Amino acid sequence: MPDTVNICLIAARGRNNVIGNEGDLPWRLKGDLGFFKTATMGCPILMGRKTWESLPFRPLKGRDNIVMTRDWTYDAPGARVYSSFPAAINAARAIATRQGAPNVFVIGGAAIYNLALPYADTIFMTEVDAAPEGDVFFPELGADSWRSETLESHAAGEGNDHDFSIVRMDRVSVHSK
Secondary structure (H helix, E strand, C coil): CCCCCEEEEEEEECCCCEEEECCECCCCEHHHHHHHHHHHCCCCEEEEHHHHHHCCCCCCCCCCEEEECCCCCCCCCCEEEECCHHHHHHHHHHHHHHHCCCEEEEEECHHHHHHHHHHCCEEEEEEECCCCCCCEECCCCCHHHEEEEEEEEECCECCECCCEEEEEEEECCCCCC
16 A cells, blocks of 8 residues: 555643643643644544543544554444554554545554654644643654744633644654654
8 A cells, every 4th residue: 555644743742841741631722622623633543542531522523533552452432442553553544545534643642652753744733832740741852853834823811721833843854654
């Protein structure tokens, strides 16, 4: 199967790379949630079990939900479950190809981002102007490996706890998939 599907990571991180705290997001950003829904709609989404369990509504509608877990017996109603990253990402690519979706989105958590980062073509990163307490962190990125472009900026208020910008980062170095 030709590899024409982009692997995209989508996340929100604080200045200190925090992406989560005690199983939840450390902020409320209505504008970011709107961007997330628009960007991922119609595309397969890949996540870890803890991210799946943290979702307020499962599965996320309008997207094929794929959950990774080490537990072979785990049941995620409305989602496909895999215990291996290669199987999960290959299934996501196959679904995207079959549906004509241009992207697969990896939506977290940290362990899944770490597994997916070497395969990522694009990262949609919400850069939050805050340094909250947290226990989950986004992996470090090589600054020279990514070309960044700010897509939108939002001020705090109206459902947004903090100022933030949504940045698209495209890989500039050669990598294997």
